[in-house]
Amino acid sequence: MRLACRRVIPFSVVFLAGVFLFSVLPGWAAAAQTSPSPHGGFTNSTSFCLVCHTTHNAAGVSLEPYALESAVCFTCHNGTGSSLNIEAEMNLDPNSNALHPIKVNLPNNNGTYSYTPNTTAGIAPPGPYDCSQCHNPHGDVGNGELLKQTYNTSEYVTYSTSPDPYAQCWTCHNSNTITTDKTLFPLHEVHIITDRASCSACHYSPHGVAGPKLIRFNPTYVFPSTIAGTGPAYVSGGANKGSCTLTCHGQDHNNASY
Ligand code: HEC
Ligand code: HEC
C-alpha cells in the first residue's frame, strides 16, 4: 500500500519540488563556497557550475546556456555580478575604436571585425575568438587573471625568452617581430628591451579601447607630462605614425612623435 501511495504523488509536484531545489541550491552553495569567485576553489558541494552550465537543453557548446560564450561571462561581467565590467570595454564600435576580435553580440559591436589577418605582427589564427581562448574560466593556473599563459604587467620587466614574460601575447603575435619591431611602432624594441617597459604600459586594456591601435596608458605608472601639463595622451598620425604626451619611467614626452 505504501508503494501505491508513493506512486500517486503527481508528477507536477515532484517537478515543482525539483524546480524549487534548483532555485535555492545556488544560494546554499554560495554560502558553503570558501572562495567568493565562481572561478575555481570549488567545494565538493558547489553549485557554481550552474552559473555557467545547464544540465539539459544547453544552447551553447560545453553545456553553456547561451550560444555565445561571452554572453555567459557578461551575465556577471557587465557591472552587476562583478566589478570587472568587460561588457562595457567590448561594447564599442569596431569601425572607430580598437578591439581585439572577440566573439560578442552587443548593441554597438555585433562581433564582426574587418582586419587583414597575418599582418606583419604575425597574427594567427585570425579570429574572432571566445574569451576562453586566453582565459581558463575554471580557475587560475598561476599566471593571474585566469590567463592560460604568462603576462607580466609590472612597471619594469626584463625581457627574456625563457621564461617569456608575455607568452600570452605570443600565442597569436610573433614575439620576434614585436620585440625587435622598428617599423610598425619603430620604438617597440627600445621600450620593451632597453627601457624594460611592459606591454601593459601602453596597451593597458587587452579587450577594447576607445580610440585607435589599442593604446591606453597604464594609469598606475604613466602620468601626465609635467612640461605640457596634460596627458597621458596618444594621438594617431595614421599608419605607423603617432605622438605621445606623458611621463613614464621619469621620462617626459611632450608631443613626442615617431
Ligand atoms: C565562470 C563560468 C564557469 C563555471 C563557474 C564553470 N564552468 Fe565549466 N566551462 C565554462 C566554459 C566557458 C567552458 C568552455 C570553454 C573551456 O572549455 O574552457 C567550460 C567547459 C567545461 C567542460 C568541458 C571540458 C573542458 O574543460 O573544456 C566541463 C566538463 C566543465 N566546464 C565542467 C564544469 C564543472 C564541473 C564546473 C563546476 C565545478 C564548471 N564547469 C564551472 C565555464 C564555466
Ligand atoms: C556568476 C558570475 C560570473 C560569471 C558568469 C563569470 N565571472 Fe568572472 N568573475 C566573477 C567574480 C565575482 C570575479 C572576482 C572579481 C570581482 O570580485 O569582481 C571574477 C573574476 C574574473 C577574472 C579576474 C580574475 C583575477 O584573478 O583577477 C577573469 C579574467 C574572469 N572573471 C573571466 C571570466 C570569463 C572569461 C567568464 C566567462 C567564461 C566569466 N568570468 C564569467 C564573476 C563571474
Ligand code: HEC
Ligand atoms: C586576446 C586574449 C584575451 C581574450 C580573448 C579575452 N581576454 Fe580578458 N584579459 C586578457 C588579459 C591579457 C588580461 C590581463 C590584463 C591585465 O592584467 O592588465 C585580461 C583580463 C581580464 C579580466 C580582469 C579585469 C581586467 O580587465 O584586467 C576580466 C574580468 C576578463 N579579462 C574577462 C574577459 C572576458 C569576459 C572575455 C570575453 C568577452 C575576455 N576577457 C577575453 C586577455 C584576453
Ligand code: HEC
Ligand atoms: C587569440 C589571439 C591573440 C592574442 C592572444 C593576442 N592578440 Fe593582439 N591581436 C590579435 C588580432 C587578430 C589582431 C588584429 C585585430 C584588428 O586589427 O582588428 C590583434 C591586434 C593587436 C593590436 C593592434 C590593435 C590595432 O587596432 O591596431 C595590439 C596593440 C595587440 N593586438 C596587442 C596584444 C597584446 C599586448 C597581447 C597580449 C596581452 C595580445 N595582443 C594578444 C590577436 C591576438
Ligand code: HEC
Ligand atoms: C611604449 C609603448 C608601447 C609598448 C611598451 C608596447 N607597444 Fe605595442 N604598440 C605601441 C604603439 C604606439 C603602436 C601603434 C603603432 C602604429 O601603428 O602607429 C603599437 C602597436 C602594436 C601592435 C600592432 C602592430 C600592427 O600590426 O600595427 C601589436 C600587435 C603590439 N603593439 C603588441 C605589443 C606587445 C605584445 C607588447 C609587449 C611585448 C607591446 N606592443 C609593447 C606602443 C607600445
